Amino acid sequence: MPKSTGSGQPAQDxxxxxxxxxxxxxxxxxxxxxxxxEDTYGDGERAHRTAYSALKHTHEKVGDHxxxxxxxxxxxxxxxxxxxxxTDRPTAGGVDTNATKAHLQDVAKRxxxxxxxxxxxxxxxxxxxxxxxxxxxxxxxD
Numbered sequence: 001m002p003k004s005t006g007s008g009q010p011a012q013d014x015x016x017x018x019x020x021x022x023x024x025x026x027x028x029x030x031x032x033x034x035x036x037x038e039d040t041y042g043d044g045e046r047a048h049r050t051a052y053s054a055l056k057h058t059h060e061k062v063g064d065h066x067x068x069x070x071x072x073x074x075x076x077x078x079x080x081x082x083x084x085x086x087t088d089r090p091t092a093g094g095v096d097t098n099a100t101k102a103h104l105q106d107v108a109k110r111x112x113x114x115x116x117x118x119x120x121x122x123x124x125x126x127x128x129x130x131x132x133x134x135x136x137x138x139x140x141x142d
Contacts, residue, residue, distance in 0.1 A: 017140055019055075021065040030055045052094075061094025061132050062107055064139035069096055070103045093129045104128065111135070 010031035012020060019027050033054035037047035056077040059066040069077075078092040096103075104124040108116035111131035119127060 018061065018065055018136055021139065022059070023066075023068070025068065026055060026059045026066040029058055056094060056096075059094075060096040060099070060107075062128075063111055063132060063135035066094065070099055073099075092125050093132060095125050095128045095132065097125050 010019075010024075010027040012027075015027055015030065019030050030051050034047060034051035037050035041047045041050065053076075055066065057074055058069060060069050060077055061067075075098060077094065077096040077098065078090075095107075099107075101121045101124065104121060105116055105119075108119070108124050108128055108131070111128060113119075113124070113127040113131050116124060116127065
C-alpha cells in the first residue's frame with residue numbers, strides 16, 4: 001500500500017510512529033523511498049529496510065523521532081546503511097556514527113545519557129542508541 005497520497009504527501013496513519021513525530025522532510029523521504037522500494041521489491045521487510053536506509057542518509061534518530069543531520073550533511077549513518085543488498089553489518093539504529101564526537105556528546109546530553117563525558121565515540125553511539133530505544137518505547141506507551 002502506498003505511503004504517499006496522490007499529491008505526494010505522506011499518509012500520516014501509515015507512517016511508523018517515530019516518523020509521525022518527525023519533520024515533514026523525514027516523512028516525505030521515508031514515504032517516497034518506501035513507495036519506490038515497494039515497486040521494486042514488493043511490500044515487505046526489504047522495502048522497509050531500503051526506506052530506512054534512504055532516511056538515514058539525511059536524518060538521524062534522536063530520542064523518539066528523526067532530525068536532519070548536523071549541518072545538513074548527507075551520507076550513510078552507519079556501516080549497514082552504507083552497504084548494499086547483501087550487507088550484514090551492525091546497525092546503529094539511526095544514530096549517525098559518522099558524526100563528530102562533539103555532536104554525539106551534544107545528542108547524548110540532550111538525551112540524558114549518564115557518563116557521556118568519559119565515553120569513547122563508540123560508547124556514545126551505543127549510549128545514544130539505547131536512549132533512543134527507551135524514548136521510543138515510552139512514546140509508544142503514551
